[in-house]
Amino acid sequence: xxxxxxxxxxxxxxxxxxxxxxxxxxxxxxxxxxxxxxxxxxxxxxxxxxxxxxxxxxxxxxxxxxxxxxxxxxxxxxxxxxxxxxxxxxxxxxxxxxxxxxxxxxxxxxxxxxxxxxxxxxxxxxxxxxxxxxxxxxxxxxxxxxxxxxxxxxxxxxxxxxxxxxxxxxxxxxxxxxxxxxxxxxxxxxxxxxxxxxxxxxxxxxxxxxxxxxxxxxxxxxxxxxxxxxxxxxxxxxxxxxxxxxxxxxxxxxxxxxxxxxxxxxxxxxxxxxxxxxxxxxxxxxxxxxxxxxxxxxxxxxxxxxxxxxxxxxxxxxxxxxxxxxxxxxxxxxxxxxxxxxxxxxxxxxxxxxxxxxxxxxxxxxxxxxxxxxxxxxxxxxxxxxxxxxxxxxxxxxxxxxxxxxxxxxxxxxxxxxxxx
Ligand code: CAO
Numbered sequence: 001x002x003x004x005x006x007x008x009x010x011x012x013x014x015x016x017x018x019x020x021x022x023x024x025x026x027x028x029x030x031x032x033x034x035x036x037x038x039x040x041x042x043x044x045x046x047x048x049x050x051x052x053x054x055x056x057x058x059x060x061x062x063x064x065x066x067x068x069x070x071x072x073x074x075x076x077x078x079x080x081x082x083x084x085x086x087x088x089x090x091x092x093x094x095x096x097x098x099x100x101x102x103x104x105x106x107x108x109x110x111x112x113x114x115x116x117x118x119x120x121x122x123x124x125x126x127x128x129x130x131x132x133x134x135x136x137x138x139x140x141x142x143x144x145x146x147x148x149x150x151x152x153x154x155x156x157x158x159x160x161x162x163x164x165x166x167x168x169x170x171x172x173x174x175x176x177x178x179x180x181x182x183x184x185x186x187x188x189x190x191x192x193x194x195x196x197x198x199x200x201x202x203x204x205x206x207x208x209x210x211x212x213x214x215x216x217x218x219x220x221x222x223x224x225x226x227x228x229x230x231x232x233x234x235x236x237x238x239x240x241x242x243x244x245x246x247x248x249x250x251x252x253x254x255x256x257x258x259x260x261x262x263x264x265x266x267x268x269x270x271x272x273x274x275x276x277x278x279x280x281x282x283x284x285x286x287x288x289x290x291x292x293x294x295x296x297x298x299x300x301x302x303x304x305x306x307x308x309x310x311x312x313x314x315x316x317x318x319x320x321x322x323x324x325x326x327x328x329x330x331x332x333x334x335x336x337x338x339x340x341x342x343x344x345x346x347x348x349x350x351x352x353x354x355x356x357x358x359x360x361x362x363x364x365x366x367x368x369x370x371x372x373x374x375x376x377x378x379x380x381x382x383x384x385x386x387x388x389x390x391x392x393x394x395x396x397x398x399x400x401x402x403x404x405x406x407x408x409x410x411x412x413x414x415x416x417x418x419x420x421x
Contacts, residue, residue, distance in 0.1 A: 001077055001078070001079060002077070002078050003057065003075055003076070003077055003078070004052055004054065004075070004076050004077075004078050005072045005074075005075050006036065006050055006051060006052060006072070006073050006074050006075075006076060007069075007070050007071060007072050007073060008039075008048060008067050008068065008069050008070060008071045008073060009048065009051070009069065010069050011039070011046065011048075011069065015068040015069070016066045016067070016068055017039045017040060017041045017066065017067060017068070018039065018040050018041075018064065018065070018066055018067075019037050019038070019039055019061055019062065019063055019064065019065045019066075019067060020038050020039065020040045020045060020063065020126075020129070020133075021037060021038035021047075021063065021133075022036075022037050022059065022061060022062060022063055023035045023036060023037060023038065023047070024036055024037075024056055024059070024074065025056065025059070026056050026057065026058060026059055027055065027056060028055070028056045029053075029054070029055050029056075030050050030053060030054065030055075030056060030076070031050070031053045032049075032050055032051065032052060032053045033049045033050060034049060034050045035047040035048070035049055035050075035140075036048050036049065036050050036073050036074060037061060037067075037073060038129070039067060040126045040129065041126075045124065045125075045126050045129050046123075047140075048073065050076075052076060052078055053078065053079075054076035054077050054078035054079060055076060055077045056074050056075075056076055057074075057075045057076060057077050058074065058075045059073075059074055060072045060073060060074060060075070061073050061074070123144065123149060123150040123151065124139055124144070124150060124151040124152075127153070128151055128152060128153050128155075128156060131153055131156055132151075132156045135156065135160055137156060137159060137160060137163075139151060139156070141159070142155050142156055142159045143155065143159075153179065154179070154181060157178060157179075196292075196293050196294050197293065197294075198291070198293040198294030198295070198296060199293075199294035199295075201294075202294055202295060202296075205355075205356060206353055208356050209353050209354050209355065209356040210353055212356065213354050213356060213359075213391045213393075214391065214392040214393060215351070215353070215354060215389050215390075215391070215392070216389070216390060216392045216397060216400070217351045217352070217363075217387055217388065217389040217390075218387075218388045218390075218397065218400045218401055218404055219349045219385070219386065219387050219388075220386045220388070220401075220404040220408065221383040221384065221385055221386065221408075222383070222384045222386055222407065222408040222411040222412065223372070223381050223382070223383060223384075223408070223411075223412055223413075224247065224250075224367055224382050224383070224384045224411050224412070225381045225382045225413070226412070226413040226415070227247070227250055227411055227412075227415055228247070228367070228382045230415075231245060231247065231250065243309070244312075245308060245309065245312040246312065246315075246343075246344070247343060247364075247367060247384070248287075248315060248339070248341050248343065248364070249308050249309075249311045249312035249315060250308060250411065250415070251339060251341070251362075251364060251384075251411065252285050252287075252300060252303050252311050252315070252339060253303065253306075253308055253311060253410075254407055254410035254411045254415065255285060255303075255337065255339060255362060255407065255410075256283045256285065256303045256304040257304075257406075257410045258403060258406045258407045258410055259283055259304075259336060259337060260283075260304070261406055262399070262402070262403045262406065263279050264279075264359070264394055264395055264399065265336075265337055265359065265360045265390070265395065265403060266279065266280045266283070266336045266337060267279045267280065267359055267394060268280070268357040268358060268359060269357070269359065269391070269393065269394060270357065272393055277394060280336055282301075282302060282336065283302060283303050283304040283305075283336050284299040284300065284301045284302065284303070284334055284335050284336050285299065285300045285303045285335065285336060285337065285338070285339060286298070286299050286300075286335035286336075286337065286338030286339070286355055286358070287299075287300055287315060287318065287319065287338070287339055287341075288338060288339070288340035288341070288355075289318070289319040289322045289323070291322050291323045291325075292323065293325060296322040296327065296332065297332060297335070297338055297355055298318040298319070298321065298322055298327050298331045298332060299318075299331055299332070299333075299334060299335045300314050300315065300318065318331070335355065335358055336358070337358055337359075337360050337361065337362065338352075338354075338355045338358060338361045338362070339361070339362045339364060340352045340361060340362070340363050340364070341363075341364040342363070342364065342365055342366070343364050343365060343366050343367060343384075344366075345366070346366050347365050347366060348365040348366065348368075348385040349363070349365060349385050349387045350363050350365070350387050351363075351387065351389060352387060352389045353389065354389055354390070354391060359390060359391040359394045359395060360388065360389065360390040360391065360395065360400075360403075361388075361389050361390075362386065362387070362388055362407075363386070363387030363388070363389065364384065364385070364386065364387075365384070365385030365386075365387070366385070367382050367383065367384040367385075368382070368383060369381070369382055369383075370382075370383045384411065386404060386407065386408075388400055388403065388404055388407075
């Protein structure tokens with residue numbers, strides 16, 4: 001048994017470089033070529049391997065220390081008898097024993113120290129090493145795609161992507177920005193335009209909803225044949241002219257009736273860990289309005305207490321205020337549940353994103369006449385596509401299906417709001 005010092009070898013012109021990783025601890029058994037520390041200069045970083053095998057008795061270096069050639073890294077106790085080799089070798093001797101001088105040189109182009117020795121494995125810039133460290137990735141496990149196996153940031157990302165496909169352990173990975181490796185203009189003419197302010201503002205809310213809420217969407221169809229006949233029959237009592245009330249006003253009313261039976265849909269959760277949810281006693285229905293500036297969601301307040309004509313008038317008013325950017329910001333907050341209707345544009349089913357902190361949203365498609373099998377025969381009915389997205393933490397699929405049944409009932413031939421026009 002003998003004690004030995006392992007020192008920083010000759011690493012080219014690099015002096016006073018920072019220790020960024022200590023890869024061993026006291027009491028640890030190490031083999032020859034096991035990595036001991038990683039040092040980093042402005043331009044590059046390398047691992048220093050052990051030139052001996054033994055047990056680490058003491059560490060003489062910590063993260064943040066500045067080291068140069070000849071500085072002691074560790075003291076080890078070696079089990080092997082030393083034959084003619086000094087206990088504390090001069091760095092040069094140690095180096096010549098470890099790596100041929102020709103094999104250590106600085107690459108002027110990349111700034112890397114190139115070391116052919118297999119034990120000093122990974123070549124990467126300090127930025128890439130730092131990036132890998134922040135992701136908790138052992139850079140030695142990443143295969144480098146560049147010359148000499150140099151690891152790039154893209155290599156680390158690819159490694160992470162492969163790893164996260166297997167395990168979804170590291171949630172932070174989804175927050176990492178993926179650097180685009182090409183420019184669109186490489187493939188043809190492009191134009192750079194400003195993203196409208198409303199779209200920029202709403203993007204953080206959409207991202208928040210999309211990433212925080214476990215969404216499920218139930219699709220269903222409501223038979224609104226009688227509702228449409230009723231709607232077509234509406235005339236103004238003073239002028240005798242046909243009233244222009246869209247299906248949406250009826251849907252708002254039907255929704256408030258349904259919400260009263262299913263209060264979970266009129267709730268919000270701040271932190272699920274708190275174990276508390278806020279159940280709202282008011283019925284402020286959010287309406288997604290398509291404007292030239294982007295999507296806005298004003299609230300139609302106390303819709304349960306308003307008749308269909310008033311709801312229709314308010315729908316027109318608040319959607320126009322949004323298009324003119326004259327809506328009070330406060331009117332965009334404090335909703336019960338949102339309706340997003342593409343009925344006037346087209347399409348049937350879709351997957352609406354819940355307007356956080358609400359827990360459900362109703363997507364409405366374009367009503368169409370269809371052949372429906374009722375009481376043993378096909379009949380023509382007007383069917384309205386419904387896409388109900390809900391927060392699965394609060395609402396179960398069965399409850400959502402029941403909610404849709406209730407909504408269909410309230411939009412169907414026995415519709416409760418007939419007297420409420
Ligand atoms: N099925 C069939 N026809 C429908 C319909 C439906 N579900 N909904 C509306 N229509 C008809 C209306 O009856 C009206 O017909 P007439 O011109 O013959 O009277 C026509 O479509 C236009 O309706 P509208 O759009 O003026 O009014 P609305 O009350 O249906 O909608 C509003 C108001 C503000 C919701 C709507 O203008 C809008 O902005 N829609 C887009 C919302 C959106 O973009 N959602 C997607 C969000 S996710 O990105």
